Amino acid sequence: MKKLLSLLAIAAMFSLVACGPSKEEQEKAEKMRQDSIAKVVADSTAAVAAQAQAKATADSLANVAAKAAADSAEAASKASTKTAKTESKKATKAAKKAK
Secondary structure, eight states, rough: OOHHHHHHHHHHHHHHHTOOOOOOHHHHHHHHHHHHHHHHHHHHHHHHHHHHHHHHEEEHHHHHHHHHHHHHHHHHHHHHHHHHHHHHHHHHHHHHHHH
């Protein structure tokens, strides 16, 4: 009886080991893992690209704002110089008339 139970126990162990995943299941699991890795890489690449685009847009807007401010300051400087010259000419004409 002891030999029969030992043989049944050994047969049960072999049958449990044989119930592991088949080659097809292992390949399917590996393919799913590779697909998951590819998806993560694609998502992170897209995120980096979007972040770079946002930074480029922000930098471009900052450059436009700085150029507009510089142009405005230059225009104001020219206008004040022109106004000062006009005032100087008027003062000179008024002084000549007063003589």
